[in-house]
Amino acid sequence: MEIRRIGVVGLGAMGAGIAQLGIEAGYAVVGREISADLGERARERIAHFLERKVEKDQLAAEEREDALARLTLTTDLSALADCDLVIEAIVEDLGAKLELFRELERIVRPEAILATNTSALSVTEIAAATSTPERVVGMHFFNPAPLMPLVEIVRAELSAEEAVETAYGVAERMGKRPIRCHDTPGFVVNRILIPLLNDCIRALDEARVTPEVLDTAMTAGAGWPMGPCTLVDLVGIDVHVHASEALYEKLREPRMAPPPRIVAMRNAGLLGRKSGRGFYRYD
């Protein structure tokens, strides 16, 4: 199926990045936010990132203008009626996503594909909110979407093969390195990375080492490109705790549960890089 127009619902950290990838790949993108102001802020962020690519000679100035001209913003979901693919990137809340997918099913043509960027919710459960679950897939981008190569293309229980292949093709055209996987909690990367990072945080206390020492151990000894404490600070302590709790709820494996130390950090507002302090301080 040929995709020409992509809808992106929710233009926060992930949605804005996905919209940027879409316009850079030559798609017409309709971005939907809950207020015009939030939509404008996302457009400014995208324009800023594209400007930096122009400055670094990664993009011609006309290409930037052409890409930005392919982006339209709306607060009205019915403006997505003509989209061939809609990628949902709203808050990680099952109720909100179910409601959105029910609405999207009414608005978007029956042959259009509906994708969710959820990290830890069940794509199958989201698909079940519609009467056409065969057209629902997961497209799990990583943060920051414009820079991270991987996209997990998630096959839910009832996803049609054609929908999976079309989503895979879109990710490839966006210059990504997609993989196909089944809808299991955490998909591939988070299923492995979340308990591993929780082990790292527990090791801080068990081995009585500082975050600096632990990061040195994992970069110099295990070849990680970035230490675990630096990584969790970058991801956001709250985001990591939320993902751990969601995986623990589904799999009941003790290693999935967030260690008390990091829950306390979240509760104290130490959220990592974005709040100025997590395992490290950022000025």
Ligand SMILES: NC(=O)c1ccc[n+]([C@@H]2O[C@H](COP(=O)([O-])OP(=O)(O)OC[C@H]3O[C@@H](n4cnc5c(N)ncnc54)[C@H](O)[C@@H]3O)[C@@H](O)[C@H]2O)c1
């Ligand atoms: N941040 C990450 O590291 C990351 C990585 C991969 C996937 N995800 C997933 O991507 C999704 C979005 O995460 P995020 O970090 O971008 O969140 P975010 O809070 O930065 O952005 C969510 C945006 O959605 C908007 N929104 C909420 N309801 C809406 C609606 N009904 N219609 C349109 N817009 C709506 C909000 O105004 C907000 O701007 C979540 O499902 C999350 O699990 C996040």
